[in-house]
Amino acid sequence: MRLLGIAGSVRTGSHNRRLLRAAAAALPDGAALELVDGLADLPHYSEDLDREPAPAAVRELRAAVAAADGLLIATPEYNASIPGVLKNALDWLSRPYERHVLRGKPVAVVGASTGLFGAVWAQAEVRRVLAHVGARVVDRELPVGQADAAFAADGGLADPERASALRALVAALVEEVRAPVAEPA
Amino acid sequence: MPTTAPTPLAGAYTIDPVHSSFGFAVTYMGISTYRGTFDDVTASLTVGDDGAVLEGTAEVASISIREPEQFRAHVLGDEFFAADRFPQIRFRSTDVELAPDGSATVVGDLTIRDVTKRVTATGAWSPEAELFGFRKAHLRLATTVDRTDFGITWNAPMPNGRVALANEVEITIELTLLAEGGEG
Numbered sequence: 001m002r003l004l005g006i007a008g009s010v011r012t013g014s015h016n017r018r019l020l021r022a023a024a025a026a027l028p029d030g031a032a033l034e035l036v037d038g039l040a041d042l043p044h045y046s047e048d049l050d051r052e053p054a055p056a057a058v059r060e061l062r063a064a065v066a067a068a069d070g071l072l073i074a075t076p077e078y079n080a081s082i083p084g085v086l087k088n089a090l091d092w093l094s095r096p097y098e099r100h101v102l103r104g105k106p107v108a109v110v111g112a113s114t115g116l117f118g119a120v121w122a123q124a125e126v127r128r129v130l131a132h133v134g135a136r137v138v139d140r141e142l143p144v145g146q147a148d149a150a151f152a153a154d155g156g157l158a159d160p161e162r163a164s165a166l167r168a169l170v171a172a173l174v175e176e177v178r179a180p181v182a183e184p185a
Numbered sequence: 186m187p188t189t190a191p192t193p194l195a196g197a198y199t200i201d202p203v204h205s206s207f208g209f210a211v212t213y214m215g216i217s218t219y220r221g222t223f224d225d226v227t228a229s230l231t232v233g234d235d236g237a238v239l240e241g242t243a244e245v246a247s248i249s250i251r252e253p254e255q256f257r258a259h260v261l262g263d264e265f266f267a268a269d270r271f272p273q274i275r276f277r278s279t280d281v282e283l284a285p286d287g288s289a290t291v292v293g294d295l296t297i298r299d300v301t302k303r304v305t306a307t308g309a310w311s312p313e314a315e316l317f318g319f320r321k322a323h324l325r326l327a328t329t330v331d332r333t334d335f336g337i338t339w340n341a342p343m344p345n346g347r348v349a350l351a352n353e354v355e356i357t358i359e360l361t362l363l364a365e366g367g368e369g
Contacts, residue, residue, distance in 0.1 A: 115253065120343060120344060121344060
């Protein structure tokens with residue numbers, strides 16, 4: 001099973017990329033998570049640009065998502081909401097409306113922030129957007145607050161409860177990928 | 186009086202700041218507990234014939250939240266302590282009871298953001314002992330206050346319907362009392 005990890009931050013040393021790497025190490029056997037780059041290369045979404053052929057960065061991201069069995073999105077939180085760079089990626093991925101790559105795609109969302117609340121509002125917003133565009137959203141969250149001190153030397157989450165919650169969340173994503181989907185009549 | 190009763194404290198005491206602390210704990214996200222301290226604390230206990238008076242201050246800016254910068258700025262700002270206008274937390278007792286069984290009950294006026302509320306704290310005290318040539322005693326007190334009583338009302342609804350921060354804040358004071366002129 002191939003999962004794709006998307007970090008909603010393009011910052012060097014991003015806590016959310018670290019969180020995705022911790023998630024990759026917490027996967028059950030038989031599943032692998034690869035991190036995607038290139039969110040910074042996406043142009044701002046515009047219908048003027050959204051035509052065949054789409055910009056190269058858009059084509060690459062859409063192809064990577066299409067090829068993945070499921071997605072794990074790690075979002076920071078800006079002003080209690082989704083960072084623009086991540087919302088822009090979701091806007092590109094959710095077009096064309098009828099046959100976009102997020103439709104029916106199993107997705108789970110986690111988030112890290114340096115504040116106390118671990119991007120919990122941004123995670124809720126990302127799940128809401130994903131549900132709106134027709135993804136199969138895992139109804140769980142993992143707020144990793146005080147992210148500066150959240151990771152152990154081995155890259156995993158230092159708090160055993162959080163580490164266990166991360167394992168449970170990625171296991172739920174894997175289960176969602178394996179779950180049979182009812183074909184539309 | 187039982188002969189095992191500790192010798193009551195008498196006279197004036199200051200605190201040994203290294204071995205004294207002002208801690209607070211508050212539930213956030215409905216499930217987790219955030220703990221912090223104010224590190225710059227003064228206190229005095231004066232025990233006279235008419236009873237004892239406990240007084241203390243804590244410098245708000247000495248809060249243990251140092252980073253991230255925006256977290257510290259939020260807590261020191263208007264939505265929490267407004268530290269530029271109200272730089273100190275103050276306490277002055279109206280009644281101190283150090284019972285022979287080692288329990289302690291202190292009633293007094295707690296001032297945060299210039300709002301003063303009567304609180305009752307309970308805990309334990311230990312009698313004087315000589316330590317490294319100093320006469321020291323110990324007093325530990327705890328109480329729970331409603332932060333909104335003092336005008337610290339910030340909150341935010343969580344996506345799951347809970348609130349970000351509880352109103353109840355647990356305060357724990359540990360004082361190592363140093364007898365004035367008590368150098369042995």
